[in-house]
Amino acid sequence: FGFGGLRLSGWKHLEAFTFIFSFHCYHRSSKTVNMLEDLLHPNAVEEKRRCKFKRLVQSPNSFFMDVKCPRCYNITTIFSCAQTPVMCASCSVVLCQPTGGKARLTEGCSFRKKVD
Numbered sequence: 001f002g003f004g005g006l007r008l009s010g011w012k013h014l015e016a017f018t019f020i021f022s023f024h025c026y027h028r029s030s031k032t033v034n035m036l037e038d039l040l041h042p043n044a045v046e047e048k049r050r051c052k053f054k055r056l057v058q059s060p061n062s063f064f065m066d067v068k069c070p071r072c073y074n075i076t077t078i079f080s081c082a083q084t085p086v087m088c089a090s091c092s093v094v095l096c097q098p099t100g101g102k103a104r105l106t107e108g109c110s111f112r113k114k115v116d
Contacts, residue, residue: 062102063113067095070108077114078103 037043042056052061062081069076069088078086078096082103086095096103105111 065111065113067105067109067111069093069095070106070110078111 040056047055052058062079064077064079066075067078067086068074069091071093072088072091074088074090076086076088076095080102082096083098085097086103087093088095094106095109096105098104
């Protein structure tokens, strides 16, 4: 085997290889790289906008909400991504309609996100 024009035989080639390899790794790891953004402490606004799988800690975009009926003021809990129309239990007014993603609230309905 040869390292830099040197011809080595026996165990000496392993000693030379380990020396060169450790010297190379030491000098490569001693360089510091400045990052443009802090990966451990991301900005909250950017983190919320990011895909739910690519966040630092995965969290869903969906939520439960309390919706107040505009006619009888009865409060109903609705999932934000409901896939069926939700009716008021007392007066049968449609509170939300399903869309491709999140449910669309009927005009006049007020809502608030439920807290855990």
